[in-house]
Amino acid sequence: MSIIGKSNPWTSSLPHELQSLDIASRLHVDSEAIKLASRDFGKMVQTIPSAILHPSSIKDITTLVKFSYNCSVPFSVAARGHGHSVKGQAMAESGVVVDMTSLNNYGNGTGIRVSWNPSLGFYADVGGGQLWIDVLMATLEHGLAPVSWTDYLYLTVGGTISNAGISGQSFLHGPQISNVYEMDVITGKGEYVTCSKHLNSELFYAVLGGLGQFGIITRARIALDRGPHRVKWVRMLYHDFSAFTRDQEHLISINGLDYIEGSVIMNQSPPNNWRSSFFPLSDQARIISLSNKHGIIYCLEVVKYYNELSNDTIDEELQGLLKGLNFLQGFMFKKDVSFVDFLNRVRSGELKLQSKGLWDVPHPWLNLFVPKSSIMDFNDGVFINIIHKQNKTTGPILVYPMHQNKWDDRMSAVIPDEETFYTIGLLHSSGVNDWEVLDQQNKEILQFCDKAGIKAKQYLPHYRTKKEWMNHFDSKWDIFQQRKAQFDPKMILSPGQRIFNSVLGVDSCV
Numbered sequence: 001m002s003i004i005g006k007s008n009p010w011t012s013s014l015p016h017e018l019q020s021l022d023i024a025s026r027l028h029v030d031s032e033a034i035k036l037a038s039r040d041f042g043k044m045v046q047t048i049p050s051a052i053l054h055p056s057s058i059k060d061i062t063t064l065v066k067f068s069y070n071c072s073v074p075f076s077v078a079a080r081g082h083g084h085s086v087k088g089q090a091m092a093e094s095g096v097v098v099d100m101t102s103l104n105n106y107g108n109g110t111g112i113r114v115s116w117n118p119s120l121g122f123y124a125d126v127g128g129g130q131l132w133i134d135v136l137m138a139t140l141e142h143g144l145a146p147v148s149w150t151d152y153l154y155l156t157v158g159g160t161i162s163n164a165g166i167s168g169q170s171f172l173h174g175p176q177i178s179n180v181y182e183m184d185v186i187t188g189k190g191e192y193v194t195c196s197k198h199l200n201s202e203l204f205y206a207v208l209g210g211l212g213q214f215g216i217i218t219r220a221r222i223a224l225d226r227g228p229h230r231v232k233w234v235r236m237l238y239h240d241f242s243a244f245t246r247d248q249e250h251l252i253s254i255n256g257l258d259y260i261e262g263s264v265i266m267n268q269s270p271p272n273n274w275r276s277s278f279f280p281l282s283d284q285a286r287i288i289s290l291s292n293k294h295g296i297i298y299c300l301e302v303v304k305y306y307n308e309l310s311n312d313t314i315d316e317e318l319q320g321l322l323k324g325l326n327f328l329q330g331f332m333f334k335k336d337v338s339f340v341d342f343l344n345r346v347r348s349g350e351l352k353l354q355s356k357g358l359w360d361v362p363h364p365w366l367n368l369f370v371p372k373s374s375i376m377d378f379n380d381g382v383f384i385n386i387i388h389k390q391n392k393t394t395g396p397i398l399v400y401p402m403h404q405n406k407w408d409d410r411m412s413a414v415i416p417d418e419e420t421f422y423t424i425g426l427l428h429s430s431g432v433n434d435w436e437v438l439d440q441q442n443k444e445i446l447q448f449c450d451k452a453g454i455k456a457k458q459y460l461p462h463y464r465t466k467k468e469w470m471n472h473f474d475s476k477w478d479i480f481q482q483r484k485a486q487f488d489p490k491m492i493l494s495p496g497q498r499i500f501n502s503v504l505g506v507d508s509c510v
């Protein structure tokens with residue numbers, strides 16, 4: 001693990017005047033608090049902050065940011081959602097980390113409230129520190145649910161909206177950031193601003209996928225739809241990648257399914273993993289024998305939501321939607337589960353790994369968006385010739401397509417410039433001391449893409465140099481910089497992303 005920063009009697013790292021503010025009692029400097037905020041899910045970097053703020057209100061956060069803004073040498077401030085980044089993105093070296101989940105204990109407009117109006121229909125106003133699992137449970141009490149999800153629900157609303165928030169629903173509804181109507185945001189100047197498509201729209205689009213660079217989200221207004229009760233959940237196996245992707249692309253182009261994903265199963269990894277233990281024990285032997293035979297197989301995964309009213313017709317309807325697909329005969333598997341169990345499918349795998357001490361291990365993940373035109377080259381060059389050949393990883397590998405037109409180009413999020421693109425998730429876990437081997441493999445994959453002319457974009461990006469960030473944002477770099485100058489001119493917010501030079505230091509405040 002690389003350690004950035006030094007040990008920190010905060011009194012020497014932060015301006016003394018901070019102690020006289022009324023938030024002082026909610027600034028924690030004890031070693032437990034510091035330890036928590038200096039680590040994340042990735043377990044690969046450690047960055048030591050000077051203090052952690054456990055805000056009891058939105059005003060606590062505006063006070064903190066305004067104070068830093070008015071210092072002659074401002075200190076950095078990072079909102080921390082659930083700390084599920086993998087490379088220190090929610091950390092703040094020598095600065096203050098704001099634990100956004102603390103707000104959930106108080107109310108103050110940061111809870112979960114369901115409403116309706118004639119122009120939006122049903123929506124939920126949700127605090128930035130709320131976990132998606134809690135949003136699901138609260139909205140289902142009204143028979144409603146958000147339409148766009150992540151595979152794992154123990155992430156915060158502010159954390160996923162700062163990236164994009166993608167899952168098998170994205171082909172249909174777009175990412176989570178395409179389903180936000182309005183937000184309350186505290187800018188890097190400490191201003192508390194409500195923004196939407198029509199009000200302070202520059203800030204609105206900047207913050208969506210903005211990697212925490214422009215403001216701290218304290219409330220998001222999220223689109224809701226009727227929540228179904230149950231889902232039909234189907235997986236089909238392929239050994240031919242072109243048949244697999246052709247079928248995925250066909251399915252995202254027709255109406256009817258609610259979720260489409262896909263994954264790669266290699267003979268070195270078991271068919272089930274922490275992301276979901278879908279395949280019953282009785283089927284595992286023949287799936288393993290199939291993957292042994294081919295080395296690599298591909299698993300198309302789809303879901304159709306339904307309610308009791310369609311009990312009698314749902315199977316026929318699903319059969320119609322899946323007609324003509326080219327999966328391997330005899331390798332279709334079906335499940336019928338509750339909507340909640342489906343959306344929360346990763347949790348049981350997490351709990352199992354936690355009980356074995358295998359959850360809190362390094363996660364050298366790489367997530368990419370790959371243009372459809374390059375997906376065959378990616379399969380040959382990466383899945384077959386790097387990952388399978390090197391045989392270093394047993395983590396889940398995701399691959400599924402989505403439509404560019406479900407993403408608004410005004411948002412900060414970066415995607416490939418092609419109508420259809422694939423999301424690739426290489427969700428490696430490693431032992432404590434060998435994550436660098438997988439990190440190195442990730443670098444090799446990125447180099448391969450560069451050399452092969454595959455115009456992949458990193459999702460949940462991590463770069464070391466300004467040049468790499470400029471390449472990443474490409475034509476959006478100028479606007480990204482302008483927005484930074486407008487909303488966080490002193491570069492206070494989310495320094496752990498390492499996009500702009502972070503501001504550090506001690507000095508007096510004006």
Ligand SMILES: Cc1cc2nc3c(=O)[nH]c(=O)nc-3n(C[C@H](O)[C@H](O)[C@H](O)COP(=O)(O)OP(=O)(O)OC[C@H]3O[C@@H](n4cnc5c(N)ncnc54)[C@H](O)[C@@H]3O)c2cc1C
Pocket residue numbers: 040041078079080081082083084085086089090091100128129149150151152155156157158159160162163164165166167211212213215216217218460494496497
């Ligand atoms: C097991 C697991 C499964 C995952 N599955 C998916 C998936 O299916 N789809 C997907 O899209 N992602 C997925 N992710 C990635 C996840 O969306 C990101 O890591 C996300 O940033 C985590 O949210 P968090 O609340 O932990 O944010 P953190 O890691 O705490 O923060 C992430 C970034 O957002 C900033 N930030 C946090 N809160 C706020 C706020 N309120 N306002 C402004 N900025 C803020 C932070 O400063 C930081 O820069 C997964 C991650 C894990 C660990």
